[in-house]
Structure formats: C-alpha cells, structure tokens
Amino acid sequence: MQSSSPLSAPFADSGAPGIAFMLAGITLFSINDALGKWLLATYSVAELLLIRSLSAVLLMAPFLWQAGWMAFRAAPKPGLQLVRVALSTLEVAMFFWAVSYLPLADTVTFYLAGPIYVTALSVVLLREQVGWRRWTAVLVGFAGVLLALRPSAASFTLPALIALTGSVCFAASLVTTRMLRATSNTVLVAGQIAATLLFGVATAPFVWVAPTVLDFALMALFGVFSVVALACINLSLKWTAASVVAPYQYTLIVWAIALGYAVFGDVPALLTLIGAAIIIGAGLYIFWREQMQVRDVAMPTVHP
Template sequence: MSSLPRPAASHSSSFALSGTTLGIGLMVLGILLYSINDAMGKWLVGAYSVGMILLVRSLGALIVLAPFAHRDGGIGALLHAPHRGLQLLRVALSTTEIGFFYWAVSYMPLADTMTYYLAGPIYVAAMSAIFLKEKIDGARWAAILVGFVGVIIVLNPSSSTLSWPALIAITGSFVYSVLMIVTRQLRGTADSTLLVFSTGAAFLAGAVLAPFQWVTPTPRDLALLLLLGVVALFASFCVNRSLKLAPASVVVPYQYTMLIWAVIFGYIFFNDTPKMSVLIGAAIIIASGLFIFFREQTRTPPGVPDELAEEVAPSNPAQP
C-alpha cells in the first residue's frame, strides 16, 4: 500500500484527474467502506465487547498489511518515521476514536451515531484554517455551514437527544476531526507506516481490554471480525491518501455522505425507516457537498498539476 502513482498531466485531454478530484473520490470511497465497516460493527458489538472487536479486527488488518509494510521498509521504516510526536498523537487519536465509536454504537442506533459524527467537517474547517494555514473562502464556509444545517435538521436537537451516549458520539466526532488534521500534517509519511501505527495501537488496546469480557466467537463471527479489520484497513488507506492529495477543508466535508449510507444500511440491515427530517437534511447535505465538488473543478483548470494550482489560481488553498 505504498503511494499511489500520481496521474500524469495531459494537455491534449479535455479532462485530467487532478489531485483534488482524486482526493475527493477517495474520501467518498473511504466513507462508504467505513459505513460498511460501521454497519458490521454495530451488528457484532451486540455479542462481543469493544475490546474483542478491536483485537480481532486489528489482527485481520495487520495480516493483510504485513507484506505491504515489509515492501516499504519494514521495521526500519517504522523506527525512522518522521515527526514522531505527531505519529504518537495520531496513534492515540485513532485508537480513542475507534473505541468511542463502538462505545456509542453499542447504545445508539447506527444512523444516530453516524449523524453525530457529521459535525466533524465544521471542526476540520476551523482547525485547518488555524493549524494547516489553508485558505477557506466565504463560499466554501457557506457550503460547509449549509451542510451542517442539514445535520441539525436530521438531529432535531432537544434535551432528550443530548444523552450520555450522544455525548460519547459527539466527543468521538471531535477526536476524529483532530485525527484528520494530524493525518494531513503527516502526508509525507508512507501510507503503510500510518496504517501500521494506528492498527497496531488498536491491536494493543484490544489485547489489554479483551480478556475482561472475553467471549469465544463462532467460526462465522470470527471471519466477520477479521473481515471488519480488512474493510477498515482499506477505508483508512482511502482517507489517508485523500488527505495527502487535497486540502482537509475540501475533502472532509464529503464525510457528510456517511448519512446517506447510514439511512440505506439502517433500513436494509436494522429495519430502521428514515424520518422525513432525515430525508430533508440528507438532501441539503448532498447539495452542499456537490457545490464544493463542482466549485473545486472550476478553481483548478484541467491538466494543471496541483503543485502549480496556486500559480494558476492564487486563492486555491491546496498545498504541495
């Protein structure tokens, strides 16, 4: 899982896949994979503890990841990874976020938990302006805020909705947002190194917690728990690569698509019928995401490499 080859610029083609466009596509794919992973986890957490899920899913991911990590330098690459402080912070954030999500989803419906996570793009937009020095113009802020209005419509907030599980989910969404910022700062680190660190930390956390609530899984459930890790691995790869190719403030709003999958998977697997407020909010969220996508296509002319985007359009916040 080393770096994806960068598409060559073609001046003869009427369309060239820029880094920003590819980053958006990978974020959308990553969120879909995460949503599949979340639906599987919601089903499994009813029978197994958070510690067990962390342990077995991480084992499955590490088995698949091992040959890629070996190809990219193995232990030596891990020991000499740049920005060790940020690497450790990212590991802590990743493990904490996973634990908070499964903790929340053990009490709440899948769609509710995932919807609380949709506040994330607001956190990321604010933090990317402060910590990553990304320029966020008024139009993009407006689109992000409109998307958040859609989230508020879905949540229909009241005193009853701000329960203890809801606060767990909100905290998890904030931790996830900080994780996105740190991952963007580490975009020079090999994908396999990022994944080994985060997956290995989750494995260790699971190894500590799992014995306290151990339940021997059936062969079918063991296979599903291992598959959970593989799906999460590829989802993480897509999100990590997305944050390397494009500014966090551009790609993270596509986290809003999580709501669409929550509605679909909740209906198919958990027989949850979406309310009208959910459908209205989803429509607003989709519109805001499409606005950001098409606006980015007009800001960077086709065939222009992302490294030159600031020369072509000085307001483009993309960083090399």
C-alpha cells in the same frame, strides 16, 4: 505506469477507475459498519477492535516487511504521530460505541460533518486562511449537525454526544494527517492498526466474551474489509483527481440508511435526513471552494 497499462489512455482519463474504487471502498466501509453494529449486540467494542486489528496486521504483514523498521524510525514528528494514532483510535472506538446504541444513519450523519470541522480546525492548527464563504458554510454545517442531534431532553443522549465527540476526533485526526503528509501511507496505516490493537489488548480481557467460530470469522473479515476499503480509497485518489472522487464519499449516508433499514429495521427521523442533507451540501461547498482556490493559485497570471 507504462503507456501499455489498461488504466492509461481514455479509460483512466475519464476518471472511471477512480470513481469505481471510491465507490467500492465506501461500500466496504458501509458493510463493515453494519457488520460491526450487528456484532456489538453480543460483543464489546474492545473485543471487536482487538480481533479486527489482529486480522489487519496479518493482512498488512507483507507491506510492513517490505517497508522495514527504518521507515518507522525515520517517520517525522514522532510526538505528533502519537497524537494522531490516539485520535484515530478514539474516533473509531467512539464510532462503534455510539453505533451500538444509535441507528447507523444517525451515527454516520455526525461523522459526515468531519470535513466541516477540519475547515474550522485548520485555521487554528494549520494557520490556513478561510474566507467568509467557507466560514458561512461551516456555520450552516453546524446547523445541520444540531438538526440531526434533535436537541431536547429526550434525544440529546450520551450516545449522541459520544458520536459528536468522535466526529471531532475524526476531524482532528485528518488535520494531523495533513501535518504529517511526509509520512508514508504504510507507516500511517500501520500506526493506526497498532494503536487500536494496543487498545484492544489493554481493555478486551475485562469484557471478553468467547466468540463462536462464525462470529470470530466475521470479526476477522471485519479487519480484512477495513484494510481493503482503505486500499480502494487510496487507489482512487492516486488514479483520479480528488475533485472528481471525493464527493462520492457522501454515498455513505445512502448505504447507512439502506443497511440500517434492511438489517436493523431503522427508519431515520425526518430531522436526521434534513440535517444530513445540510451537512452534505455544506461539505460539498467547502470542497468546491478549496478546489477553486487551488485552481486560482495554479493558474498563471497573464498580463495584457
């Protein structure tokens, strides 16, 4: 980036562009979640994901053309690439299946625990060292999940279990993405879109409901919002340090509560709110400890 860019100098250094893009991305994802829940009152998850993926493919077409077929052939660890897209497809399908039955705030709360699961899975899959402080935060985060689940014969339902399983798949997909960090963003995103498209093609014909023109347009917009939201978050992380922008992802729960109430009349239970607060606190603490470790490693040792 040239020094004449308006994003250089004090404005870029302040972190304002990165924060703005992160908030924009989270806002679009939140609107997408609410739009998806509204459409799922009439249409299936498979149909929704099929039309969303077709819309996303059209939007991504110029970038796919620019990347070329060789970018996909050269992608490292093809087996792990398949595992990653399978996990990402599962987590998306499970999220929207769960959100068609549960309030937005409940489903989003389960998914906010993803970074906590990542810490636990990283020990096994990435051989990362996790100290007792972060393990304590993981256990506290699990306690928050249990509170949000409100385990009882009446509330421990199949949709809640699906949401919980989906959040674990989400965490596993994040870990596999770490393992594939040499893969370009275009290939990673295109792989996810292609997998959900195949899922929709294979399953949507069995549950197809002919959409109205308006609903078809909303489903297409659903795909546009997904790609633009992801682009906003990627730009956020490119322009501003993750330590500055990552905590803003937790505004998801604020949007979920607000949209859930405004659109669907859902009022989250007190235990859900307490569980969400515990999960957010544990997630922020884990993130802070990871940033501390990175800083300590980067800081040169000075001998007296």
